Amino acid sequence: xxxxxxxxxxxxxxxxxxxxxxxxxxxxxxxxxxxxxxxxxxxxxxxxxxxxxxxxxxxxxxxxxxxxxxxxxxxxxxxxxxxxxxxxxxxxxxxxxxxxxxxxxxxxxxxxxxxxxxxxxxxxxxxxxxxxxxxxxxxxxxxxxxxxxxxxxxxxxxxxxxxxxxxxxxxxxxxxxxxxxxxxxxxxxxxxxxxxxxxxxxxxxxxxxxxxxxxxxxxxxxxxxxxxxxxxxxxxxxxxxxxxxxxxxxxxxxxxxxx
Amino acid sequence: xxxxxxxxxxxxxxxxxxxxxxxxxxxxxxxxxxxxxxxxxxxxxxxxxxxxxxxxxxxxxxxxxxxxxxxxxxxxxxxxxxxxxxxxxxxxxxxxxxxxxxxxxxxxxxxxxxxxxxxxxxxxxxxxxxxxxxxxxxxxxxxxxxxxxxxxxxxxxxxxxxxxxxxxxxxxxxxxxxxxxxxxxxxxxxxxxxxxxxxxxxxxxxxxxxxxxxxxxxxxxxxxxxxxxxxxxxxxxxxxxxxxxxxxxxxxxxxxxxxxxxxxx
Numbered sequence: 001x002x003x004x005x006x007x008x009x010x011x012x013x014x015x016x017x018x019x020x021x022x023x024x025x026x027x028x029x030x031x032x033x034x035x036x037x038x039x040x041x042x043x044x045x046x047x048x049x050x051x052x053x054x055x056x057x058x059x060x061x062x063x064x065x066x067x068x069x070x071x072x073x074x075x076x077x078x079x080x081x082x083x084x085x086x087x088x089x090x091x092x093x094x095x096x097x098x099x100x101x102x103x104x105x106x107x108x109x110x111x112x113x114x115x116x117x118x119x120x121x122x123x124x125x126x127x128x129x130x131x132x133x134x135x136x137x138x139x140x141x142x143x144x145x146x147x148x149x150x151x152x153x154x155x156x157x158x159x160x161x162x163x164x165x166x167x168x169x170x171x172x173x174x175x176x177x178x179x180x181x182x183x184x185x186x187x188x189x190x191x192x193x194x195x196x197x198x199x200x201x202x203x204x205x206x207x208x209x210x211x212x213x214x215x216x217x218x219x220x221x222x223x224x225x226x227x228x229x230x231x232x233x234x235x236x237x238x239x240x241x242x243x244x245x246x247x248x249x250x251x252x253x254x255x256x257x258x259x
Numbered sequence: 260x261x262x263x264x265x266x267x268x269x270x271x272x273x274x275x276x277x278x279x280x281x282x283x284x285x286x287x288x289x290x291x292x293x294x295x296x297x298x299x300x301x302x303x304x305x306x307x308x309x310x311x312x313x314x315x316x317x318x319x320x321x322x323x324x325x326x327x328x329x330x331x332x333x334x335x336x337x338x339x340x341x342x343x344x345x346x347x348x349x350x351x352x353x354x355x356x357x358x359x360x361x362x363x364x365x366x367x368x369x370x371x372x373x374x375x376x377x378x379x380x381x382x383x384x385x386x387x388x389x390x391x392x393x394x395x396x397x398x399x400x401x402x403x404x405x406x407x408x409x410x411x412x413x414x415x416x417x418x419x420x421x422x423x424x425x426x427x428x429x430x431x432x433x434x435x436x437x438x439x440x441x442x443x444x445x446x447x448x449x450x451x452x453x454x455x456x457x458x459x460x461x462x463x464x465x466x467x468x469x470x471x472x473x474x475x476x477x478x479x480x481x482x483x484x485x486x487x488x489x490x491x492x493x494x495x496x497x498x499x500x501x502x503x504x505x506x507x508x509x510x511x512x513x514x515x516x517x518x519x520x521x522x523x524x
Binding site: 051052055056057073074075077080082083085086087088089092093095096097098119121141147 | 415419
């Protein structure tokens with residue numbers, strides 16, 4: 001669907017070695033403006049290393065990572081381990097590394113359900129509050145590419161649904177591309193334009209439907225993967241004013257171009 | 260006024276407290292205590308170089324401290340950095356002691372380099388100490404936000420166009436400056452104590468990183484002046500007395516914080 005949009009990040013023939021061990025090999029991947037790309041894969045498959053390579057925190061040992069010039073990207077880590085020795089209030093955190101207008105910060109916190117919590121120490125936030133704060137801070141940058149590494153670790157089921165609904169809403173509102181790593185297969189299948197199945201190399205990729213039918217994907221995820229196929233029968237590419245996932249609204253036919 | 264050795268000592272102590280404050284916070288936040296030790300111990304090698312070839316002490320210590328930082332930076336990212344730092348830290352200390360022993364006539368005042376000799380600080384030393392303090396504060400203040408974000412999450416920093424490895428070098432350079440300024444005052448063995456203890460004491464009293472840096476400077480200055488006064492009155496070695504004063508303030512801050520928690524404030 002977004003095959004023609006401008007590429008934001010392109011990886012060609014990328015391999016990554018860490019401590020003499022090859023973590024990733026032969027990675028060819030393009031992330032285009034406005035699309036939602038999800039990376040799935042078992043533990044130890046190199047998902048986080050792939051994210052770190054794309055943002056530039058890890059240099060590839062082979063191949064090339066090309067980013068669009070002046071690309072604004074934001075990164076939401078799996079979790080933020082705040083050393084208790086550092087006093088850091090939420091309001092100050094939102095102003096890192098650049099000072100923002102207080103009204104902008106207040107509005108962002110309000111949208112994240114954290115209104116008026118500027119003076120809370122971030123070490124005292126709950127898992128869900130922290131995830132929403134990290135996402136709110138990432139969005140202050142007005143990113144062209146938002147990268148989320150297991151953004152929902154530690155959230156309960158409604159929390160996960162709300163988190164992804166918010167990301168889909170951001171994607172729809174601002175056209176910001178999203179690259180995420182996820183374990184939540186069912187939601188991935190519903191929310192993504194493009195799924196990449198990773199196990200040190202790219203096993204298979206394509207639309208959620210193509211991937212979920214591929215033997216490589218089933219080999220990796222087995223029954224859980226098959227289940228998500230049954231659930232996946234509608235596409236997110238229509239507006240959700242309430243921001244809620246619309247389970248039961250079958251919208252088959254949106255993805256015919258891939259099938 | 261600067262003719263009085265006590266006035267010069269007091270100015271030196273306050274200068275060191277100012278230099279140590281912003282850096283000490285990062286040493287605590289980033290758990291670089293061992294790194295600080297290794298760099299400070301390496302300073303003894305600088306002392307040996309400076310004595311052997313009549314080089315300026317300040318410059319020789321900075322060069323050796325930076326070399327140590329480069330060595331540590333090369334090691335980091337591999338496994339068991341902790342052990343490597345332990346080897347480097349104690350190796351540098353031992354090598355420094357051996358090297359100094361080769362230089363004639365120094366054995367008697369080796370104590371001055373290990374534990375400092377604040378009462379013998381000259382006007383020229385004061386200029387170097389305050390210039391060093393000014394440079395450290397300016398450097399860390401300039402990179403403050405980038406350093407904070409790199410400390411919280413290197414990945415988030417990279418995504419924001421910050422290079423955490425380069426920012427680490429800002430801290431390495433500041434550390435070399437502080438060690439060079441501190442070796443005359445509290446000595447190679449106690450410099451890292453002066454980095455860590457005031458910052459640790461400031462933590463329970465602070466709600467923001469900036470407040471913690473300011474509180475660290477104040478606590479360091481109080482410890483420096485109080486320790487100096489106590490050493491004068493009790494006729495004890497000044498460097499260790501200053502560190503004892505800092506530890507006393509730390510204990511007080513902990514009690515205060517504990518009491519506040521119990522009172523539910």
